[in-house]
Amino acid sequence: MASPKKKLQGLVAATLTPMTENGEINFSVIGRYVDYLVEEQGVKSIFVNGTTGEGLSLSIAERRRVAEEWVTRGRNKLDQVVIHVGALSLKESQELAKHAAEIRADGIAVIAPFFLKPWNKDVLTDFLKEVAAAAPALPFYYYHIPALTGVKIRAEELLDGIQEKIPTFQGLKFSDTDLLDFGQCVDQHRQRQFAFLFGVDEQLLSALVMGATGAVGSTYNYLGKKTNQMLEAFEKKDFSSALNYQFCIQRFINFVVKLGFGVSQNKAIMTLVSGIPMGPPRLPLQKASREFTDNAEAKLKSLDVLPFTSLEDRDVEACS
Amino acid sequence: MASPKKKLQGLVAATLTPMTENGEINFSVIGRYVDYLVEEQGVKSIFVNGTTGEGLSLSIAERRRVAEEWVTRGRNKLDQVVIHVGALSLKESQELAKHAAEIRADGIAVIAPFFLKPWNKDVLTDFLKEVAAAAPALPFYYYHIPALTGVKIRAEELLDGIQEKIPTFQGLKFSDTDLLDFGQCVDQHRQRQFAFLFGVDEQLLSALVMGATGAVGSTYNYLGKKTNQMLEAFEKKDFSSALNYQFCIQRFINFVVKLGFGVSQNKAIMTLVSGIPMGPPRLPLQKASREFTDNAEAKLKSLDVLPFTSLEDRDVEACS
Amino acid sequence: MASPKKKLQGLVAATLTPMTENGEINFSVIGRYVDYLVEEQGVKSIFVNGTTGEGLSLSIAERRRVAEEWVTRGRNKLDQVVIHVGALSLKESQELAKHAAEIRADGIAVIAPFFLKPWNKDVLTDFLKEVAAAAPALPFYYYHIPALTGVKIRAEELLDGIQEKIPTFQGLKFSDTDLLDFGQCVDQHRQRQFAFLFGVDEQLLSALVMGATGAVGSTYNYLGKKTNQMLEAFEKKDFSSALNYQFCIQRFINFVVKLGFGVSQNKAIMTLVSGIPMGPPRLPLQKASREFTDNAEAKLKSLDVLPFTSLEDRDVEACS
Amino acid sequence: MASPKKKLQGLVAATLTPMTENGEINFSVIGRYVDYLVEEQGVKSIFVNGTTGEGLSLSIAERRRVAEEWVTRGRNKLDQVVIHVGALSLKESQELAKHAAEIRADGIAVIAPFFLKPWNKDVLTDFLKEVAAAAPALPFYYYHIPALTGVKIRAEELLDGIQEKIPTFQGLKFSDTDLLDFGQCVDQHRQRQFAFLFGVDEQLLSALVMGATGAVGSTYNYLGKKTNQMLEAFEKKDFSSALNYQFCIQRFINFVVKLGFGVSQNKAIMTLVSGIPMGPPRLPLQKASREFTDNAEAKLKSLDVLPFTSLEDRDVEACS
Known part of the structure; x- marks a missing residue:
């Protein structure tokens, strides 16, 4: 059985490749x-x-190398490196799980297969169990994202009795807005010290109040600092400040959502904010348009995420 | 222009007929x-x-009589009686709006038409405007429920500039879990004193933290007292208690959702809890099964919503 | 029991209002x-x-008057006038059914209610039965259109034993592309002389080969002549010509579908082709744009549905 | 450029593994x-x-070995062996395409990627082009199955100008019931001698009349003979017989669809009919239940697909 150094918590950045x-x-x-x-x-x-x-656009060989690089570079710097090893093929998922253990990652996560789909929670649990068994020393996280997979099994039902089947089960990434399902995951399983990581960045505050213990998301790559301020305000029960931070984050996400927001756009934004070139995405995705990047840049400046250069740039609603 | 006696806030029960x-x-x-x-x-x-x-299963004549009865019986007892006057036919919706004004209801609410559907927010606004104009003295609420209507227009976009078109606009019932959209409604329009009423009972707490000013829902018919306790705890910033109340409510709703939960079941539960006979629903709905009612009753007892008769009945997780 | 003068067959135009x-x-x-x-x-x-x-955008009073006008004007000219009496409210549907009998329409048709929805085929049959009973002398048609109503009950299952519950049942309008369901309606119920009317105009030929006995659709208002040519070719087993007519019709529908095609656009096209002013649609629909009308007109000319004025207009693929 | 020995036509069995x-x-x-x-x-x-x-449940190594075995065993026996090389990862798809060329398969087919999805037809074409380029001597087929992938790009639009981008493009497997889209594929591109292979077995007749040149499907593993009889009747313009065969096939498929029909069930049926053990499916699928197999067997006997042993078994509707 796994004995994790410590619980996965706080903000977890879903890294771009x-x-x-x-x-x-x-x-x-x-x-x-x-x-x-x-x-x-x-x-x-x-x-x-x-x-x-x-991850699913990379070959298995590439996924291994990418995982290895993050583990190596993160040593002594990062708290935890969790590798998503989900794949349509159980065999490939198992290979990746085994590899994650070999490179001493801190945990693995798995999405439900979504071409041929599990009929019910028992079959899904069987699938996840077979992957987990390939890395018996690593904490296991289930990545719940029904809108993307079309797998409609409720997380709360999946968690029922899961440690009997998957002893390494340590929590889930919950990427959905159904907070009845999320709340009941927390409510029914609090005593087990699972990690309840929320995956819808733009409404994290709504999950914090429902018992989320952390969050996994793409925007924490460049809005991590601001989101951490929200987490701190929430911890201190300063809900008014927490809501202000949430609204500030929402204004940005709401803005880009209307322009079309996905992995390609995240790469463009991260390049802008960090200065580290993320490059284009791989097919079937296409590079974000120049127009998107210009608009996103202006908005980031107006919200004080990027430094603004003149007073006119500054939004009257700039977040403090 | 409308000058409402006071703002619609707190819990609003969506009445059963x-x-x-x-x-x-x-x-x-x-x-x-x-x-x-x-x-x-x-x-x-x-x-x-x-x-x-x-409402939409009743004839127009019936809807008028039902509205009248609630207004009459509620006089000097209820704070506000809002009549939903939405219909597929604009003419019928206007007739109901006019009638609501005549009987001195406190406001009207309208759903987006959902057979032939508005293409965009401007057409929807035009439709709503025509209804509102039939009751120019009544506060107007938009009833946003995209999962049921299939109308995908974001509430936040609809609210943009709405008072120029609909001067009586006073707020919305937001029946969806997209709290980015809800949050941006609140964030962008706070200064106008709109009512931001949340309509997903089982996760009300997540909307309170996002700025909801009230809630409209079916479960407040029989879980109103418990939900009011949650609201009070939230007001006092006692978030731990608020979450306990939310989880207690979720346990019940989660239980009935798995059995199949809709208007028919709400009628059965309300009959159980209040002792007032709600009777069967009208076709195309069918009466809830005896099995449902028995199960719901047992669960209500175990959660202390209904009085339990023996210690064995009592759930170890009973809510306090 | 109903004894219809004759079977509803061939092309049935879904009239614009x-x-x-x-x-x-x-x-x-x-x-x-x-x-x-x-x-x-x-x-x-x-x-x-x-x-x-x-129909569902009109008030009940208007629906009655419209039905009456068509019956009156169609006397001695039309073979059959079928009135759609479907409504969300059973009472209103019954009122319309009774009225259709009074004005001596030739039949009534009913859609499944689609706000509160029937759980299964038995409840749907119960609903339809109550409507049919209000017009016990009129042939009854079920209007099956799952994509629009979201009611997923298979027509083939609904038809099983339907005449025991609805003695006036005479057939269905099948507006879906699931030709397994449609084929099994025909296959399992051929001996009862039902009318199997297909409702997806752009692929009528695929249903004719599967046993359709007629068709109901909006495009027969202006493409009736061309579609009748397809029916005649099919009757004569001249499948090559039938396919040519089908492709010609498809080219037009495919063209307008890409521009956005619905009731508004049908009104614009019918005005163009017939010269009879259909006027705008009612809210929540909006009038088709001038750009749409111009494009549709050019396409109709190129396909020889409208007379062309110069050789350049003529499409190389014009249908003969 | 590819010069296929001959056109892919007639029935193509989608093989079980x-x-x-x-x-x-x-x-x-x-x-x-x-x-x-x-x-x-x-x-x-x-x-x-x-x-x-x-295919997508197998590892890349397994997919290579399976392809190789079919090509080897099929030599001098089969007309054409087409390998599906679609994958979420472009690199893996390219590897499989290259391998298919090395083992001298007769063609490759590719599904649209469906986790991260192409935004429009140009991006999808770019993706397919990159795969095709890895096997420049092999005929290329596009596998269109929008209900499974959620990629809503119309096939007819994709085909527009496709040979300029993918010179080896030879046709498509069209697994959808939108026969406007299918018909326009045929209509607009007939002169290019593409293969228009229909992929919805239970309504193949509806596509034959619309110009299908062949069919790819799972049921041809065990209903190939009966479907070939339908094709022959259709060729001879004996539409009445063709429809009888189609209805016979539909009765079986309709029966199993109601029991739950997918790859697992296809394996069970093929084992029954052929006597060759297909074994269980791989996770996330589960073996078909004993109950399913018993029911399917009885139905196959009643329809004379399996030999019946007593007169009582025989369905009154047995197909001739």
């Missing part, structure tokens, strides 16, 4: 990326090869 | 129903002829 | 509309107050 | 499987590693 202009992985900037997260954003845990990291 | 066994409206119990809400549940505002009230 | 520029019903042109259908399009049966007719 | 009871691939029966298809079902072309073959 930096690429060169010709679409190959740009391993050379991952070291800088680690430093940037820790020093500039105050984010000390990462979630590698997930949706944001284009 | 009591029926006799042969499917006719049972006007005779509405007086008792009013007293029950006020005295037993501490609920002083109501939302009549909505989804819960089978 | 003509309106004046200020949105009132323009009864004055219905006589011309009847003549146009019969004389220019060879269409002798109609389906009134359906989706195309904005 | 036989497995042993412990979930490993059972290569040993593939030779028998080939003989069975050719000799008993009259099916001479196959589609390997698609949905039916659990």
